[in-house]
Amino acid sequence: xxxQTLEQHATADSAExxxxxxxVDFKMVTFSLAGKxxxxxxxxxxxxxxxxxxxxxxxxxxxxxxxxxxxxxxISVIDLRIFFHLPAERKQEEALESLIILKVxxxxxxxxxxxxxxxxxxxxASIQPPHPIFGDINVKYIKxxxxxxxxxxxxxxxxxxxxxxxxxxxxxxxxxxxxxxFERTERELLGQNAADVAASFVKETLAAFRGxxxxxxxxxxxxxxxxxxxxxxxxxxxxxxxxxxxDQFLEGFWxxxxxxxxxxxxxxxVEAVLPDIETKNINVxxxxxxxxxxxxxxxCVMRRRYPEARIKIWANDSDLLAIxxxxxxxxxxxxxxxxxxxxxxxxxxxxxxxxIRDSIxxxxxxxxxxxxLPPLDLILCRDVLSFLPAIDQKRLLGDFSEKLKPNGAVxxxxxxxxxxxxxxIGSEAVSAYRKD
Amino acid sequence: xxxxxxxxxxxxxxxxxxxVLQADVRRGELYLKSTSMPVMGVAAIVGLAGDxxxxxxxxxxxxxxxxxxxxxxxxxxxxxxxxxxxxxxELANMITAQxxxxxxxxxxxxxxxxxxIFTGENMExxxxxxxxxxxxxxxxxxKIEINVAIRERA
Numbered sequence: 001x002x003x004q005t006l007e008q009h010a011t012a013d014s015a016e017x018x019x020x021x022x023x024v025d026f027k028m029v030t031f032s033l034a035g036k037x038x039x040x041x042x043x044x045x046x047x048x049x050x051x052x053x054x055x056x057x058x059x060x061x062x063x064x065x066x067x068x069x070x071x072x073x074x075i076s077v078i079d080l081r082i083f084f085h086l087p088a089e090r091k092q093e094e095a096l097e098s099l100i101i102l103k104v105x106x107x108x109x110x111x112x113x114x115x116x117x118x119x120x121x122x123x124x125a126s127i128q129p130p131h132p133i134f135g136d137i138n139v140k141y142i143k144x145x146x147x148x149x150x151x152x153x154x155x156x157x158x159x160x161x162x163x164x165x166x167x168x169x170x171x172x173x174x175x176x177x178x179x180x181x182f183e184r185t186e187r188e189l190l191g192q193n194a195a196d197v198a199a200s201f202v203k204e205t206l207a208a209f210r211g212x213x214x215x216x217x218x219x220x221x222x223x224x225x226x227x228x229x230x231x232x233x234x235x236x237x238x239x240x241x242x243x244x245x246x247d248q249f250l251e252g253f254w255x256x257x258x259x260x261x262x263x264x265x266x267x268x269x270v271e272a273v274l275p276d277i278e279t280k281n282i283n284v285x286x287x288x289x290x291x292x293x294x295x296x297x298x299x300c301v302m303r304r305r306y307p308e309a310r311i312k313i314w315a316n317d318s319d320l321l322a323i324x325x326x327x328x329x330x331x332x333x334x335x336x337x338x339x340x341x342x343x344x345x346x347x348x349x350x351x352x353x354x355x356i357r358d359s360i361x362x363x364x365x366x367x368x369x370x371x372x373l374p375p376l377d378l379i380l381c382r383d384v385l386s387f388l389p390a391i392d393q394k395r396l397l398g399d400f401s402e403k404l405k406p407n408g409a410v411x412x413x414x415x416x417x418x419x420x421x422x423x424x425i426g427s428e429a430v431s432a433y434r435k436d
Numbered sequence: 437x438x439x440x441x442x443x444x445x446x447x448x449x450x451x452x453x454x455x456v457l458q459a460d461v462r463r464g465e466l467y468l469k470s471t472s473m474p475v476m477g478v479a480a481i482v483g484l485a486g487d488x489x490x491x492x493x494x495x496x497x498x499x500x501x502x503x504x505x506x507x508x509x510x511x512x513x514x515x516x517x518x519x520x521x522x523x524x525x526e527l528a529n530m531i532t533a534q535x536x537x538x539x540x541x542x543x544x545x546x547x548x549x550x551x552x553i554f555t556g557e558n559m560e561x562x563x564x565x566x567x568x569x570x571x572x573x574x575x576x577x578x579k580i581e582i583n584v585a586i587r588e589r590a
Contacts, residue, residue, distance in 0.1 A: 318468065320442075320466055323439055324439055324442070324443075326439065327439055327440065361438055361588070362438065362439045362440075363437055363438050363439065364437050364438075364439055364442060364466075364468065364569065365437060365468065365567060366468045366470075366567065368470075369468060369469075369470040369567035370470065370566075370567065371567070372566070372587055372588075
């Protein structure tokens with residue numbers, strides 16, 4: 001009897017997964033480049049065409065084949081094979097090339113491919129992330145990999161490919177400028193010298209092994225560490241081959257007292273850096289609090305620094321296991337004396353007193369999702385930004401500045417720099433910033 | 437979503453489902469979702485108001501809803517009739533009430549709204565600015581997703 005139920009279960013499961021796969025919510029135009037199959041989201045594709053005799057543009061990057069008159073619109077034509085350094089056969093002058101006309105924002109481009117296949121509908125749930133070390137094409141231009149009727153398709157992220165310089169590029173650009181733009185991209189892609197290649201490789205492996213992303217907040221540290229690393233490795237082989245090497249590389253990045261209660265020196269240093277706050281109600285946000293050690297430490301530090309105020313700390317983490325343990329933290333005997341007045345002896349060891357407990361709300365929350373917090377006086381966010389992709393780092397910093405009261409401060413990781421829009425108010429031991 | 441709120445919902449869902457279905461119930465991995473999400477086909481919703489505000493949504497597909505209602509009533513139900521709807525509504529009520537009772541014991545005070553049930557194809561719910569905790573429950577009758585979106589009253 002149990003066997004039968006199991007079987008029923010299995011068929012129900014497979015039916016369910018089949019249903020999932022059947023749900024087509026992503027369509028892509030597939031084509032081939034140098035014998036491999038690729039796909040582009042159909043929403044970016046304006047049309048497909050056969051065309052030839054492109055008008056040559058002097059001084060353009062090698063992969064810009066020229067410009068083309070598409071029913072009155074002049075579009076630039078890019079040879080994707082050359083762009084990705086794949087072998088491309090040069091056709092006769094008169095021969096027609098297969099052209100996919102893409103529309104990315106307002107720009108219309110033509111890209112030359114070997115052959116256009118068809119439109120394939122897939123379920124976006126079946127798209128798998130690209131492997132960081134992915135062969136011919138730089139992984140940042142790949143959206144994902146998908147299997148469809150026995151073929152593997154590499155889905156290209158056209159927005160990434162064609163909008164790298166969007167911030168600088170004015171909406172309307174002369175074709176000539178465009179050529180230059182791509183030349184820059186090309187240079188970036190190629191990485192003019194081997195050192196750049198090695199650096200970008202280290203960046204990518206750090207992201208793959210440890211989710212550490214080099215961005216504006218930590219690039220200064222990264223550059224310094226890379227130099228050191230080069231010295232350590234005698235320049236022969238800088239690459240990180242396994243997670244333990246990534247850990248080695250990241251040694252020294254971490255802020256003091258990570259995953260323990262802050263020791264007396266650090267707690268005092270934080271206390272010294274905290275700005276004067278006039279209001280009676282102090283609101284603090286501690287995103288990425290992990291197991292909660294830093295939240296408890298901060299609560300005690302703040303209780304000392306602002307004895308009169310009503311302090312509220314919202315501490316979040318997206319790791320359910322870590323955050324679930326945080327509210328009921330107990331310690332064996334050896335706790336820095338700094339905290340002794342806030343601890344009481346309980347059944348299982350030392351626990352924090354009720355007034356400290358009441359000041360903290362531990363929440364299961366993902367910082368990438370919206371949250372509702374009152375205007376904040378302080379944000380404690382040590383070594384969290386570095387584990388978000390560069391674009392999310394930027395977004396979160398914007399979020400910080402929006403949520404902070406004027407004069408509000410951020411305590412960042414020791415090796416993190418917030419950059420524009422923030423004034424450093426920290427000391428040697430503590431990296432702190434005030435909103436401009 | 438405060439850590440203290442999570443367990444009462446998970447436990448209540450587990451206990452009530454196991455009791456009413458008299459079967460082996462498994463809990464899936466909890467996760468967070470930003471607000472907009474598709475609904476599988478049958479959704480019972482219970483609102484919360486008081487120290488916290490928000491809602492709890494019980495989401496399942498139609499065949500599962502029929503099987504669960506059949507199991508709870510001890511008879512074979514084939515159509516989405518009033519009895520089925522009332523049964524699912526009652527299930528939602530039982531789970532939420534038990535969770536709220538547990539929270540009450542921990543010192544959180546809030547009330548429930550009467551449950552409402554929605555059925556249809558291609559539905560989506562969204563509530564601005566609240567992230568939802570998803571508690572997937574696997575029963576022999578099918579999968580139920582319990583979607584809890586509550587926040588502290590500002």
